[in-house]
Amino acid sequence: MLYKIVPNNLVSTVKIPAELKEELKNSKEVAIKYGLQTQKIEVIAESSLSKDRLSLSTNTIHELSLPLEGLYELKVNGEEIIIGPYIGILAALTSDSLEKLLPSLSTYVNKYERIGGSIMAFALDGVDQENHCIQGYLYNPSNAMWNKGIYKYPNSLFSIVEASLTDKWKAYQSIMYHFRSYLGNRVFNFPNFSKWEMNKMLTKEFHSYLPETVVYKDADDILNMLDKHGNIFIKPVNGRLGKLVYKAVLTKSGAIIHYGKNGNQKERQFHTKKHFRYFFQSRLSGGEYIIQKSIDLITYHHRVMDLRVIMVKDQNKRWRLLGMLTRFGANGSIVSNITAGGRAEMASKTFRKRLGLPRDIQKRLYRQIKDITFHSIKEVEAHGYHCGNIGFDIGIDQNLKPWIIEINNQNPDHYIALAAGSRSLFYRARMMNMLYAKSLAGF
Structure with missing residues (x-):
């Protein structure tokens, strides 16, 4: 259930619906938590309070830095109430670029009611490490707008920036390690691993699927x-x-x-x-x-061709293979990337219509690719990397053997699904990212 937080004029007090009183074991005082902030306050069971309302004293709202725009889930146990989730998205390297990105970030909150809580987008230069606060934008579900402000640290976080080829790479790593020192394993898809690190991690178990x-x-x-x-x-x-x-x-x-x-x-x-x-x-x-x-990959009309496999963790913290898509490089291009002029379609269409593969061969390929991706990401995580949003680049050679070309873990943006005409896959991937962040926040 989502709760609306409403203020009251008492001091250090929370009024709760009578239904919640039993879950608090009749405690007269509780620790109330939001993000990384905690306050000890008095509990009052209020029979007249609507079951989807929580009434907090104004001073507590201020001390917790709790925005009232959102709708929150509650975790109630023993002598504490946790309000959340509070999710941070590092979405840009600079505040100027963040402002331009805001309309596209709304795709992460397309179905806010499934997520709830506070969702903050921010840029690298908006982080104040000394005062543990962030200048960013908080999503307001009542008007679907992003409100600019200064906010406290969230209690789970992921990054969608691409910093590795910029002059912000060192600053990005420094700030992400800073967040990890406070949030621990609630920061995902960081640290990032390189192509060479990927090769070293996988070469023992998967050498037959890796090009030298x-x-x-x-x-x-x-x-x-x-x-x-x-x-x-x-x-x-x-x-x-x-x-x-x-x-x-x-x-x-x-x-x-x-x-x-x-x-x-x-x-x-x-x-x-x-x-x-x-x-x-x-x-x-x-x-x-x-x-x-270089692998002698299958081509279509002389275009470079490979597969992008979208893998995400869900709200149960389990890996899910959401989709396989084919990327066709632009004419004359040595890469298949959409940003380099390529195009995309669902892999099932490629296998069936472009390549004319028999159904049993299609099934075998899907099964092989699924096994390779699930087992290799398990190996990566065994090396201490916390992943939650992954894009596998899989090549298929002339003998229909799959090869691991790359594992994108910095920001495997799933816009490729839109390029392939699947809005539902795109939104499902982004929702899964949010639900996984929600589960890391404890909800």
Whole structure:
């Protein structure tokens, strides 16, 4: 049940519906909690109080920094009442960009009544670590608006920012570790793991599903992998959205490098190792890239093609595979990302209509991919990472064997579902993120 909090003029007092009195074991004093704040107050059972109302003294509301706009769930046990949930979403790197994002953030509260409580969106530069408060926006369900203000820390939190390729990466990590020191395991999808860390975690159990990968130290590493495999990718260790990815192909007269960004693909040919080395040494820093064998993936009309598998934790803290979608790269692109001009559709349509796979082959592929994703994310969590929102990139080769290309854990945005024409999948994924955050907050 959702409760409306109403103020009263008493001091340090809570009036509760008579129905709740038994759950408090007739205590005359309780600890009332909201976010990270706690106050000891007197309890009064009020028979005339509506069963969906809780009446708090004005001074207690002020001391708890409790907004009255929301509708709250109550956790009542013994000698305490917990009001919540109070969920924080780190949604932007700067306050200016946060303001522009607010309309899109409403997709997280599409069905507020299933979540309840306080939902705050904030930017990295809005966090005041010294005073333990945040300048951000609190969702008001009565008018579906976001109210700007200064708020106390929430009691669960997740991030949807993409900081790894920006100058805010170190600040982002510092602030997220700061939150984790106060919230513990109630912060999810942090810390983030890189492509190389993913490879190290999974290589023992899943080496047969991982393309051979090494860390870039110098250009000779690229030459060695190219000589060995003939076709390789060079990717940023912490890259996102297919940015700054290079593809190298061995030819009879040397090598061809494909690269570019924002759909602007370039091609360079090299006939000497000296010029090849210089090209990469002038662009890449040791330890910041991986070199990966290119898999001979199935294509459609010469477009690069792979699968995005959406996995989220639900309100019961269990993993759910919500959907599999196909990403088709733009013409001439070496990546399949939607942001690089690609397009998407549901994988079932791809398997059935584009590839014409028999039903038993489709079922086998689904089963294999499900097993790979569930078991590999279990392995990742065994290494101490707290995940709740994951996007698997799975490639399928010419023999219909699935490969783990990447596990996106920084912000696997599920807009791909909209690109594939499935609004219901998109909203379901976002709702699951909120319900998992709610469960971490204790509700």
